Amino acid sequence: MGLFSFLKKKQNPSVQAAAHARPADAGARPALPGNPVTRMPLDTEAERERQREIARATAAKIDAIELEMTSDIFDDEPWTLPRRAPAAVPAAAADAPVSVIPDGAAGPDTDALFGAAGMPDSVVQPSSAPAVEEAAILYANGQADAAEHSLRAILSGTRHDRLPWWMLFDLYQAGAREEAFESIAIDYASRFETSPPTYQPPFMANTAASAGTLGNAGARSGFSGVAPTASLGGRLDAGIGAQLARVLAPSSAAVVRFEFGAIASATPEGCALLLDALQTLRRAGRELVPAGAEHLAGVLRPMLAIGERGAGQAPWLLLLELLLLMNREKDFEETAMDYCVTFEVSPPSFEAPLRSAPRVGAAPLPPAAGDRFMLPGIVEGDSTALLDAIDAYAGVPDEEAAIADAADMPAPPPRPPLVLDCSRLARIDYHAAGALLARLRRHAGGGRAVELRDVNHLVAALLRLLGSGAQVRLYAHRY
Structure with a gap:
């Protein structure tokens, strides 16, 4: 006899008999006197569905924890790594490069962009991809209110898709709308059972959203x-x-x-x-x-x-x-x-951090390894001057590599990655984004790496829609 057999409470004989005589379907049995109810009856289809929903939520929570652990390990994971393609996309389309959309042309296939082209499965779901694209285009056109409405409509219909939340966080930060940001941060923490993002004021003055548009006079003239x-x-x-x-x-x-x-x-x-x-x-x-x-x-x-x-x-x-x-x-x-x-001394006083203003007088330092080209707060309209400045920073496009290859000459030594810092970029309009990607592809020739770092999720969604592909690697900032 085992040690714990002495500690067992003997049951009433009638209760024991009833237990041995219970039917095979224990889900419908009544509670016995003196015993706690240890499972809920599954008589109805509604109750069975409720239990399935609990099981799905538990599995999703485990997936979210695993995703968080993976993100902590692979901090610099770009959005261009190969991922599982949706079933609706042919395998051949999964690896096909996506080109910049000409003016007036139809947009690329949604599933190809957000599944096969490399968006992590946990970031966007095919069901929300069209609304994400719509919000990205509205925001790029300066229609912040319409983009907000589109994104808020997604939140109630998705359970595990975080990208619309991240886009909304970025929209509120660009518009200096701290109260709205904090409001959805509470809902975000409740939905995903994780710490919500912290509000960071925008880099530029005069970027607040007003009457559905961004007041971008100050941002447009910001440093780049x-x-x-x-x-x-x-x-x-x-x-x-x-x-x-x-x-x-x-x-x-x-x-x-x-x-x-x-x-x-x-x-x-x-x-x-x-x-x-x-x-x-x-x-x-x-x-x-x-x-x-x-x-x-x-x-x-x-x-x-x-x-x-x-x-x-x-x-x-x-x-x-x-x-x-x-x-x-x-x-x-x-x-x-x-x-x-x-x-036991007086502490320093808080001073709001300075925002950039053009400096004159001293000569600029020559670029060194590790320096980044920073994009301005807003890019819209004719961006030729900005693109020429990027060309000057990047040097001669890598077309020389293609010429050397065609002439059967030794290839030039590999050039360092071309890195653009987008941490201050609040918005880029549709046409300027297409022109930027077209110019960056010239520098990506010959295998040179081109990276956009610290991109906000609204801008990243637009660039994905326009077909950044594997040539221009996007690194969205993390929440």
């Missing part, structure tokens, strides 16, 4: 061009001075970009050097783009504890500087109070 970049990685220590020297040099560039995403650890000395560089540039009227600032803040926070001064003031002040650059006023004020309590 090569941004000197300091890419910091590994250990943030006293050795970063050489990497900071170039971006601290006088230049006509209005924007300086920092990349913090590869920093693994920090020392007080490194924090002091970086803090001094950020404050020097900010006081000189330069706009700073702190890519990976949230990551660096996560590296700094374990170094800090209220009431402990061992790390010194530099890590605290660097964290405050990062929160200022991210325009996170509430977090800034809370951290400033902790700093005040720890060091």
Whole structure:
């Protein structure tokens, strides 16, 4: 007799007899006296369907968790990787390149764009693809209200499709509509059982949506061009001075970009050097783009504890500087109070981060490896000047590779990827997007990689619709 047999409660004999005599279909049996009901009756088809729905929701939740884990591992996964094609798309069409749509021509097949061409299955479902395309085109044409209505109509009809939500988040951020953003963020957290995105004010002034259009006078005249970049990685220590020297040099560039995403650890000395560089540039009227600032803040926070001064003031002040650059006023004020309590000094005051204005006087720095060409806030109408500037930054298009191949000459050495920074790009109209893709394809000749980084999801959906394909790789920003 097993050990736990002594602990079993004996049943009433009549109850035992009834249990042995129950019919094979236990789903319809009545509850026995003294025993809890451990399953719900499945007598009705409605109840069976309810149980199936619970099972489907559980499976979807598991899929979402696996997707989140995969995204964390493969952070730079572009939208152009091959994925499962929908059943309605022939296998031959799955690998076919999609060309730019000529003016007035019909658009490409929806399923080919959003399934076979590489959109991750978790990002868009075929059922919502037409509405996503419609919203992207409306927004590109400046009809923000109509695009919002189209996207909101999708939300109620999809259960696991996150792309319409991400597009709506981007629309509200571009229009500086914080209340609307926070409202759907609550619904997003409830629907997907995950932390909602954080509102980030738009990069430009005058980008607010008004009467269904974007007030883009300020955004259209915003900075575009090569941004000197300091890419910091590994250990943030006293050795970063050489990497900071170039971006601290006088230049006509209005924007300086920092990349913090590869920093693994920090020392007080490194924090002091970086803090001094950020404050020097900010006081000189330069706009700073702190890519990976949230990551660096996560590296700094374990170094800090209220009431402990061992790390010194530099890590605290660097964290405050990062929160200022991210325009996170509430977090800034809370951290400033902790700093005040720890060091018994007055904390710094919050100042809204500067937005770019054209600079004159100093000569521009020659582009270096790692520098990115930043697109302006809004691109519409005649974009010839912008495209010519991209050509100048990229160098001679790689047509020379095709000429060398035709002449049976040695191919030129591979050129570095052409990377365009779209972190400030709020909107690009339909015709300008087609012209941009056509120009970028010239540079993609000969196998040169062309990448659009930090694209918002509205712009990315439009470029996918216009057939960015495998030649121009899209990296949408993450929520």
